[in-house]
Amino acid sequence: MSLNLDIQNIVVLKKMYELRNVKLVAEVLGKTSGAISKNLTKLKSQLDDPLFIQTKQGFEPTAFVEANMDNFENILSYAESIKHREFSPQTLRDPVCIYANTLFWDRFGDRLYLALIQEAPHAKFSFLRWGGSAKNRMVDGEKSIAIHSFDDSLPQSIAQREIGSDKAVFFVRNEHPAQDIDTLIKYPMVVLKTPGWNDHKYRMLERLANVGYHISPRVEVEHPVMSHKIVLQSDHFGLTMTDNVPEGCRVIDLPNVQGFDVTYVVSCRRAQKNDPLNQWLFNTISTVLKAQ
Numbered sequence: 510m511s512l513n514l515d516i517q518n519i520v521v522l523k524k525m526y527e528l529r530n531v532k533l534v535a536e537v538l539g540k541t542s543g544a545i546s547k548n549l550t551k552l553k554s555q556l557d558d559p560l561f562i563q564t565k566q567g568f569e570p571t572a573f574v575e576a577n578m579d580n581f582e583n584i585l586s587y588a589e590s591i592k593h594r595e596f597s598p599q600t601l602r603d604p605v606c607i608y609a610n611t612l613f614w615d616r617f618g619d620r621l622y623l624a625l626i627q628e629a630p631h632a633k634f635s636f637l638r639w640g641g642s643a644k645n646r647m648v649d650g651e652k653s654i655a656i657h658s659f660d661d662s663l664p665q666s667i668a669q670r671e672i673g674s675d676k677a678v679f680f681v682r683n684e685h686p687a688q689d690i691d692t693l694i695k696y697p698m699v700v701l702k703t704p705g706w707n708d709h710k711y712r713m714l715e716r717l718a719n720v721g722y723h724i725s726p727r728v729e730v731e732h733p734v735m736s737h738k739i740v741l742q743s744d745h746f747g748l749t750m751t752d753n754v755p756e757g758c759r760v761i762d763l764p765n766v767q768g769f770d771v772t773y774v775v776s777c778r779r780a781q782k783n784d785p786l787n788q789w790l791f792n793t794i795s796t797v798l799k800a801q
Contacts, residue, residue: 514555516588519581521548522560523780526578527648527666529567537650578665579779586783596785598629605632607790608639608647608655610703612733616753621797628793652781654790659772668782669774670791673798675750677713677769679761682741690722693761697727699736699745713748713769 524534525545535542553560561568570578605625609618618636625634637643639657647653648664659669679693687693700711714724727745730736737755740747746761750771754760763769775791777784 514584515548515551516585518548518552519584521545522552522574522581523578523585523666525549525561525568526570526574527664529561529569531568582779583783585780589781589784596789598632598789601629601632601786603632604635605629605786605790606635606637606651606653608637608643608653608657610639610657611731612701612703612750612753613656614638615733617797620800621794624793624797625790628789647776647778650778652778654775654777654787656773656775656794659774660776663776666779667776668779669776670782671772672775672791672795673773675752675771675773677748677771678751678754679746679748679763680740680754680758681744681746681761683757683759685744685746685759687746687761690761690763693746694722694724697743697745698724699728699730699739699747700726701733701736701748702729702731716769717763 521534521538524537525531528534528537531542531545534540535545538545549560556573558573559571560574561570563569607621614636622634622636625632639655643653643655644660644663647655647667656672659671663669679690681687681693681696685696687696700714711726714726717724728739730739733749733753736747736749737758739745741755741757751760775794777787781787
């Protein structure tokens with residue numbers, strides 16, 4: 510089948526997929542509702558599919574649209590990359606926004622910044638904390654990237670590209686009386702509250718509870734250094750990544766429970782995943798992480 514698809518019609522299709530409302534799509538794209546309907550009508554005819562079905566919740570995509578959304582996104586990505594193929598970090602002057610959690614910034618923020626400005630000395634960078642508000646801004650169209658653990662709640666409009674993995678472990682000061690998980694759970698826990706990972710519930714503690722280890726955190730903190738200092742000066746224990754156990758502390762072996770492995774990703778708008786700027790950022794982040 511030979512198709513002659515208009516890029517603008519695909520843009521309308523993508524926005525309709527994200528917003529499920531003709532009026533909202535029209536407002537975002539600066540068009541009338543009638544113009545949006547005409548774009549969709551033309552695509553319906555070309556693709557021989559209704560594309561969206563009206564329901565009480567709005568317009569729901571058909572199975573055809575769901576199955577081919579990645580293909581439509583790729584078409585837009587290729588079109589975007591053509592416009593930016595002359596990209597060079599040396600001439601970059603636009604602001605660049607990167608989100609990550611506090612633990613990442615504490616461990617890698619300085620090295621990432623220095624690596625980026627070495628190649629892009631004229632760019633302005635914003636290193637901000639990843640969380641619900643940042644996630645919503647990205648979903649709503651903000652041009653940014655984020656570094657976080659894999660998030661199955663993100664919509665299909667956000668692409669998540671794996672960048673590494675780690676494992677969560679319990680840690681205590683070297684002189685702590687506990688030697689195993691059975692004795693450890695008798696002591697108080699300090700938990701690091703990390704946006705984008707355990708905002709609403711502690712999944713790893715839930716998994717332990719399922720096999721009989723019930724842990725109720727005594728204190729929640731948002732800064733890694735604070736949790737480390739509490740553990741080093743008391744009989745509290747903490748939860749961190751294997752590569753981030755502080756000096757003066759040791760790891761308590763966990764029972765054979767699935768779900769303590771953490772996959773890290775770089776995420777961005779799916780339509781921008783092939784953007785040369787984002788490709789450069791991904792490669793630089795990868796280099797910094799591998800050099801730890």
